Amino acid sequence: MDRRSGIVLLSVLGAGVFLAGLELMVTAVALPSIVVDLASWTELREASWIINGYLLAYVITMPLAGRLADQWGVRRLFHAGLVVFTLGSLLAGLAPSLETLIAARLVQAIGGGILVPVGTAAASHLFDDHDRPRALGVIGALTFLGMAAGPFVGAWIIGGIHPGAALDGAGILEGAVRTALEDPWRYVFYVNVPIGVAALGLAWAAAHGWETPRRTGAIDLAGAVAFSMSLGLALVALTLVGSEQIAGLGMDPAIVLVGLAAAAAVAGVIAARLGIRHPAGFLDVRLFRSATFSSAALVSLLTGYGLATAIVGGAVFVDRVLYGGPDVQRVALGALAGAVAVGALGSGLALRVAGLRLVTVMGLVLSAVALVLMSAWTPATGLAEVAALMGVFGLGFGLTVTPRSTAAVDALGQAAFGVASATVTVARMIGMAVGLAALTAFGSTTIDRLYNQVYATADSYKLFIPEELRDRPLRDGLVVQALESWASSEAARILVGIFLVAAIVTAVALMPALALGGRRILAPAHAADPVPGSARDASRAGIQEVDGT
Incomplete structure (x- = not known):
């Protein structure tokens, strides 16, 4: 061509x-x-x-x-x-x-x-x-x-x-x-x-x-099916945590959750066994014998959880707490996504000065601190603060992108570049799915509880509005406004726990991040063409690794 x-x-x-x-x-x-x-x-x-x-x-x-x-x-x-x-x-x-x-x-x-x-x-x-x-x-x-x-x-x-x-x-x-x-x-x-x-x-x-x-x-289709069932059943179980009843089933939700979790575990074991036996297994657990590769995948998994929380939690905060429209969401989510792009591109440059470990740790600290500060949001929080903190989180997340990918492909070698990069990406997506499922379970349980409190009886809503409005009907404009203000405060309170859990999960990623190594990646010096099979030939993508502290 x-x-x-x-x-x-x-x-x-x-x-x-x-x-x-x-x-x-x-x-x-x-x-x-x-x-x-x-x-x-x-x-x-x-x-x-x-x-x-x-x-x-x-x-x-x-x-x-x-x-x-x-x-x-x-x-x-x-x-x-x-x-x-x-x-x-x-x-x-x-x-x-x-x-x-x-x-x-x-x-x-x-x-x-x-x-x-x-x-x-x-x-x-x-x-x-x-x-x-x-x-x-x-x-x-x-x-x-x-x-x-x-x-x-x-x-x-x-x-x-x-x-x-x-x-x-x-x-x-x-x-x-x-x-x-x-x-x-x-x-x-x-x-x-x-x-x-x-x-x-x-x-x-x-x-x-x-x-x-x-x-x-x-192609290990059987392994893919088993892994799909394992992940799907696990996500369904996590999403249903806290349910008082499950539509269409008369069984105790706890029994259903235990059954789903057990089935997910069995399917996961089957997927792992099939992956070991197949020459190109969908889930080859032997790859995780490398501590560096396992650490890179774990960092990707845990930061994916934080990313899902920041995206969905931020969108819900803007919509349900600030009652902001699409233009407000654009600013908040745009700040996060733009900062992720800047951080991802900047992490490649940062690796020339600092090692894989240090750049990753800096990114994780930024993300965790941002999530902690996001947990303090209230209905009085301004858009500028929301956008700034989502931008800080995005920058931190972006800084972890290149180091974890580089560590993964280095750990498995050139023959497994594709598998290594795909595993890191898949781990991030699984983390996002788990984060969304956890957010859904916690949010839905709380929403159901509050809904039942407000509408338990015809007059229950009066407990949640100012005393001077309690002689007015539910559909009265001032009552509706008061209930919306109360709901806004409750939504902000719900998000406190969600953001704090995500901050803890992100902080936990600091432990595997320490196993990524301290290598720096420098641009190669201008010289003659590399000798086939040499170190420079292996790094012809434009990087050269050196030991760092």
Whole structure:
């Protein structure tokens, strides 16, 4: 392939990973609108699967896609990923109910889970020598830029697209067409469709006749299924913690939770055993014999928990405590996502001065301190403080990205670069899923309790409003305003515990971070071409490691 076509194709690959990064943050902005339209805040456990279902399918798809890229070639698989992601986006926008939206999000996640690892592999095949790291840098940067753009795109869509008047003018007052087009949050998913179609056309034209090397080998589908069941059952169990009853079941919730946890454990053991026996196991626990690799994966897992708490907790605080609209969410979540991108890019430069361990510890300390300060938020907290603290958290999280990835790939060696990088990413996504499930369980239990207190009897609401308003009916404007003020304070109180737990989890990551090593990474000196097989040849991606303290 000539260089011009390669650059065009790299742009298409970048568009794919940009969409995958965009989808995570743009949905966080739209989530409050979706919950209000398709459910209610009392159905938070089910609504949480809009994000958690996406994360679960994404986590399972990524490793499989990486292995399939080696066997089938990246061109066809990338095309398939774009088709599936675009179709899932269309179905999500058309979803008439919460259940169908969750199902569509699973389809979308399968496509997104294909785009990132296959896009990275394709960029590696497209360019050689000194051009390869730059191509991989473009792919990595666009993933984070997609995350950074998500809040702004989401806020622009939610706040700027209101097709109701146009539908009224066209005489479309009810029916399936109005349902599919009226709500602004639907366009958060629709926006992916024209971009996906255009990217697919460009990818087909630019990659025509281009193939990548293939290798034979079996895929550990049984291991993938067992791991999916283990993770899925564990997340369901965690989400249901605190439930007084489970819809459709007359059993004691405690018995159901124990059964789900036991089934998750059995499925996990089966996945591990299958991974050991398979030549290319989906879950190969033998990789974790390396203390450095295990530590990098654990840091990624724990920081993923904190990231999910910051994203969703921040969005809920802005929406339920500050009663801020999309523009306010854009500022808060945009500060977090932008700071993550800055931290991720800056961590590469920081490694030239400090070692892997020190940069990671600095990032973890920043993130943990930010979460502690976020737990002190009240209804009187201003937007500037919210954005500043979310930015500090994002910067800290971003600083941990490059060190943990570098430590993981170094620990396993060049033959397992793909497995190492995929494991670190998957660990982060699992941490995010666990964080969201824990947040959902705690939040839902508290919301259910408060709801039952307010509506226990016809006059129960009077206990939560000022005495001078207690002779007024529930629907009175002043009563509603007083209840909203009380609910705002309660929501802030709920988030105190959520942010503090995330701070503790992030602080725990300091222990495995100490095992990442103290190596610094320096830019290579200008010299003759490296000798094949030498240390400089092994680090031709533009870095050279030296021992640090």
